[in-house]
Amino acid sequence: MTLPAERLASRALRGLDAGFTRLYGWRYQPLHLTGALAFALLLVLIVTGLYLLVFYRISAPWSSVERLVADPWLGRWMRSLHRFASDAMVVAVIIHAFRMFAQSRSWGPRVLAWISGVALLLFVFVSGWTGFVIVWDTFGARLAIAGAALFDSLPVLSEPVQRVFSGERPVPSAFFFINLFLHVAIPLCVAAGLWIHVSRVARPKLLPPAVLGTVVIGGLTLLSIALPAPLPPEANPLELVTDVPGDLIYAFWLPWTERAPAWAGWTAATATFVLALAIPRFMRRAREGEWAPSVVDERLCTGCNQCPQDCPWEAIAMRGRTDDRDTLVAHVNPELCVSCGVCAGSCAPMGVGPALRTGRDQLVLIRDLIGHLEPDAEPTIVAVLCRNAPPSHERALVNAGAKLHTVSCTGNVHTSAVELALRGGVDGVMIFSCPPRDCRGREGPKWLEQRMYHDREAELQPRVDRRRVGLATAAAGDLRGTMLAFEEFRRGVQQIEDVAPDEGDLPEPLCDPQPVSARKVRA
Amino acid sequence: MTPSVLLWRVAGTAVAVAGALALRWSTIAPWMTVTGASDVARVRLSWSARPERVEQCRTLSDEELSKLPEHMRMRTSCEGFTARYLLSVSVDGERLVLDTLRGGGLRHDRPIHVFTESDVKPGERRLRIEVTRIDEGESRAASDSTLEPMAVATDTLMGGRAQREREERSRREAEAIPARLVLDTLLSLAPRRVVLVTFNDDARRLVARMEH
Numbered sequence: 211m212t213l214p215a216e217r218l219a220s221r222a223l224r225g226l227d228a229g230f231t232r233l234y235g236w237r238y239q240p241l242h243l244t245g246a247l248a249f250a251l252l253l254v255l256i257v258t259g260l261y262l263l264v265f266y267r268i269s270a271p272w273s274s275v276e277r278l279v280a281d282p283w284l285g286r287w288m289r290s291l292h293r294f295a296s297d298a299m300v301v302a303v304i305i306h307a308f309r310m311f312a313q314s315r316s317w318g319p320r321v322l323a324w325i326s327g328v329a330l331l332l333f334v335f336v337s338g339w340t341g342f343v344i345v346w347d348t349f350g351a352r353l354a355i356a357g358a359a360l361f362d363s364l365p366v367l368s369e370p371v372q373r374v375f376s377g378e379r380p381v382p383s384a385f386f387f388i389n390l391f392l393h394v395a396i397p398l399c400v401a402a403g404l405w406i407h408v409s410r411v412a413r414p415k416l417l418p419p420a421v422l423g424t425v426v427i428g429g430l431t432l433l434s435i436a437l438p439a440p441l442p443p444e445a446n447p448l449e450l451v452t453d454v455p456g457d458l459i460y461a462f463w464l465p466w467t468e469r470a471p472a473w474a475g476w477t478a479a480t481a482t483f484v485l486a487l488a489i490p491r492f493m494r495r496a497r498e499g500e501w502a503p504s505v506v507d508e509r510l511c512t513g514c515n516q517c518p519q520d521c522p523w524e525a526i527a528m529r530g531r532t533d534d535r536d537t538l539v540a541h542v543n544p545e546l547c548v549s550c551g552v553c554a555g556s557c558a559p560m561g562v563g564p565a566l567r568t569g570r571d572q573l574v575l576i577r578d579l580i581g582h583l584e585p586d587a588e589p590t591i592v593a594v595l596c597r598n599a600p601p602s603h604e605r606a607l608v609n610a611g612a613k614l615h616t617v618s619c620t621g622n623v624h625t626s627a628v629e630l631a632l633r634g635g636v637d638g639v640m641i642f643s644c645p646p647r648d649c650r651g652r653e654g655p656k657w658l659e660q661r662m663y664h665d666r667e668a669e670l671q672p673r674v675d676r677r678r679v680g681l682a683t684a685a686a687g688d689l690r691g692t693m694l695a696f697e698e699f700r701r702g703v704q705q706i707e708d709v710a711p712d713e714g715d716l717p718e719p720l721c722d723p724q725p726v727s728a729r730k731v732r733a
Numbered sequence: 734m735t736p737s738v739l740l741w742r743v744a745g746t747a748v749a750v751a752g753a754l755a756l757r758w759s760t761i762a763p764w765m766t767v768t769g770a771s772d773v774a775r776v777r778l779s780w781s782a783r784p785e786r787v788e789q790c791r792t793l794s795d796e797e798l799s800k801l802p803e804h805m806r807m808r809t810s811c812e813g814f815t816a817r818y819l820l821s822v823s824v825d826g827e828r829l830v831l832d833t834l835r836g837g838g839l840r841h842d843r844p845i846h847v848f849t850e851s852d853v854k855p856g857e858r859r860l861r862i863e864v865t866r867i868d869e870g871e872s873r874a875a876s877d878s879t880l881e882p883m884a885v886a887t888d889t890l891m892g893g894r895a896q897r898e899r900e901e902r903s904r905r906e907a908e909a910i911p912a913r914l915v916l917d918t919l920l921s922l923a924p925r926r927v928v929l930v931t932f933n934d935d936a937r938r939l940v941a942r943m944e945h
Contacts, residue, residue, distance in 0.1 A: 233745030368837025370848040376779035377929050433753045439760050448944045450925040452771040455761035
C-alpha cells in the first residue's frame with residue numbers, strides 16, 4: 211500500500227527522470243546522483259571556504275569581503291563559487307530527499323539514513339545562514355535581525371538579541387566570531403553526520419562519476435567567473451533598505467516571517483521539521499510480501515560467505531552453525547534487510563533470499579514461463595525487467611515480440627534461472643536493469659553483470675552460450691535505447707546456429723565450502 | 734550519436750545553462766524586499782537601564798542581629814520590589830506605543846531592556862517619549878542617616894559594613910532610571926532613516942540619534 215502523496219511523488223519523479231534522461235543520457239543523469247553531487251559540492255565548499263577564511267576579518271567583516279570581491283583573479287570567483295555551490299548543494303539535497311520519499315526509501319532499515327539526512331539538511335541551512343551573516347551586508351543583517359526577532363519571541367533571554375543590531379554601538383566582533391565558528395564547525399559536523407548517514411550501506415558511492423562532477427563543478431566555476439555573485443552594500447542599522455536582494459534558497463522563509471507573527475514562524479518551522487522526521491512513520495509497511503526480509507535456509511547454506519559480500523546493506527553476517535557441519539552459516543538481520551533480494555542472486559545453492567524470490571522460487575517461475583511458451587518462427591526472447599522499470603518499456607518490448615518476465619530487481623536474477631530458460635527452449639534472455647546509480651537495491655546491476663560475465667560467485671556456467679544472454683539498461687526516458695538494445699540482441703540471437711540444448715537434468719552450481727578457519731567472519 | 738540524440742544533448746546543455754542562471758538569480762532574488770520601506774522612517778527605542786527599587790527599610794536591633802549568622806548581619810533590612818514604568822511614544826500627538834516596562838528575570842530585579850520599533854511617515858515630526866514610574870514609594874535606605882554603624886570592630890572582616898551598605902545602596906539608586914523621563918523633540922525625518930532613542934547613563938536622560 212502506498213500513500214497518495216507517495217504515488218503522486220513517484221509519478222512526478224518518473225516524469226522528471228524521463229526528461230533528464232532524454233537530456234543527458236542515463237549514465238550522467240544528474241537526478242540519479244543528487245546525493246553524490248551534494249557531497250561533491252560540500253567538498254567544493256570546504257576548499258573554497260578555507261581560501262575565504264584566510265582573508266576574512268571578524269573586526270572588519272564587510273570590508274574584508276569587499277577586498278576579496280575586488281580581486282578579479284581569484285577572490286571574486288572563489289567567493290561566488292562558494293556561494294553558488296552552497297545553493298546547488300541545498301537543491302541537490304532536497305531533490306535527493308524527494309527521490310528517497312518517492313521511491314519509498316525512507317522507512318524500515320533506512321530510517322537512520324532519513325533521520326540523519328533531515329538533521330544534516332538543517333545543519334546545512336544553519337551553516338548557510340551564518341555564512342551570510344558574517345559578511346554583514348544588507349542581506350546578512352536582514353537575516354540576522356529576522357533570526358534575532360524569532361529568538362526574542364521566546365521567553366529565554368530577558369535582553370532582546372535585536373539590541374545587538376540596533377545601532378547603539380557597533381556590532382561586537384564576538385558576534386562575528388561566534389557566527390564564523392559555527393560556519394566552520396557545522397560543516398565539520400555535517401561531514402561526521404554523513405558517516406552516520408551512509409553507515410548502513412556497504413560500499414557507499416560518495417562521489418558522482420568524474421565526468422558529471424567535472425561538468426557540474428566546472429559549470430559553477432564558469433558561472434562564478436562570468437557572473438559573480440554581487441556583494442550588497444554594508445549593513446547600516448540606522449538606514450532602512452528598500453531592496454535587499456536575498457538568497458531564495460536559504461532564505462525563502464524570510465519575507466513571510468517578517469510579516470507573520472513570530473509564533474507562526476516557529477510553528478511552521480517546527481511543524482516542517484517534525485513532519486520531515488515523521489515521514490518514515492507514515493511510510494512504513496508490514497514486513498511481508500515484497501517487503502519481507504531475506505531468510506536463510508540453513509540446510510542449503512554452504513557457508514561460502516558470498517551473500518554477506520554482495521549484500522548492499524550489510525544485513526548478512528556469517529555465524530556458527532547449530533548442526534555438526536564444519537562451516538559457518540549466513541544469518542540475515544531483518545532490522546537491516548531492505549528486501550532488495552540481491553542475496554538471492556548471489557547464492558549458488560539458492561539458500562537465501564526473501565520469501566518467494568530465492569533462486570529456487572525463480573526456477574519455478576521460469577519453468578512456468580517455459581511451459582506457456584508457444585512455438586514461434588521468430589526467436590523466442592525473454593525480456594527480464596525490474597518491477598520498477600518504466601511501463602512504457604514493458605509495453606514496447608511485448609509489442610516487439612518479447613516474452614516479459616518481471617522480477618523484483620534484476621540483481622536478484624539467479625544465473626541458474628537464466629540457464630534453465632535457455633535449456634527450456636528460450637532462444638535468448640535479455641535482462642534490462644535500472645540505471646546502476648538508480649537501483650533501489652543499490653548494487654543489483656553491478657552484481658548481475660559480474661555473475662553473468664565475470665565469474666563472480668553464483669556465476670553463469672561456462673556451458674551457457676553467452677551470446678544468448680544480454681544485459682542492458684532500461685531507463686525512463688530512453689525507450690529508444692531499450693528497444694535498440696533489444697533489436698540488436700535479437701539479431702545476434704537469430705544469427706546463432708540452432709544448437710540443440712543439452713539433455714538431462716540441470717546440475718546446480720555449487721560453490722566450494724571452506725573450513726571455518728579460512729574464512730573471514732563478518733561481525 | 735544520432736541527430737536526435739545530439740539535439741537532446743544540445744537541449745540538455747541549454748537546460749543546464751538556464752539552471753545555472755536560475756541558480757545565480759536565486760542568490761539575488763529581487764522579490765525579497767522590505768515592503769513599504771521606501772516611504773517610511775522608523776523610530777527605534779533601544780536601551781537598558783536598572784529599574785528603581787521600591788522598598789521599605791528598617792534598622793535591625795543588636796538583639797535581632799545577634800540571631801543572624803555573622804556574615805548575614807546587615808544593620809538595614811529592606812523588603813520591596815522593583816518599580817514598573819509606563820512607556821509612551823507618540824508622534825505628532827498620535828500615540829504609537831504604550832507599554833509597561835518591567836525589570837528582567839523571574840523576580841523582575843534585573844535591568845529593564847527596551848527594544849521597540851515604530852514606522853512613521855517622513856517629514857517634520859514631533860516625537861515625544863515618556864517613561865514614568867508606575868509604582869509609588871521610595872527607597873529610604875540611601876538617605877537614611879539614622880542608621881548606626883554595626884557594633885563590630887572596624888578591623889575585622891565585617892568592619893565598616895554599614896558604610897559599605899550605604900555606598901552600595903547609593904550606587905544602586907544612582908544607577909536606577911529616574912522616576913520620570915521625557916524626550917520631546919522636533920525631528921526632520923528623511924525617508925528610510927532610523928531615529929535611535931537611547932538612555933544616556935551619564936546625562937541620565939533620553940537622547941535621539943539619527944544619521945543624515
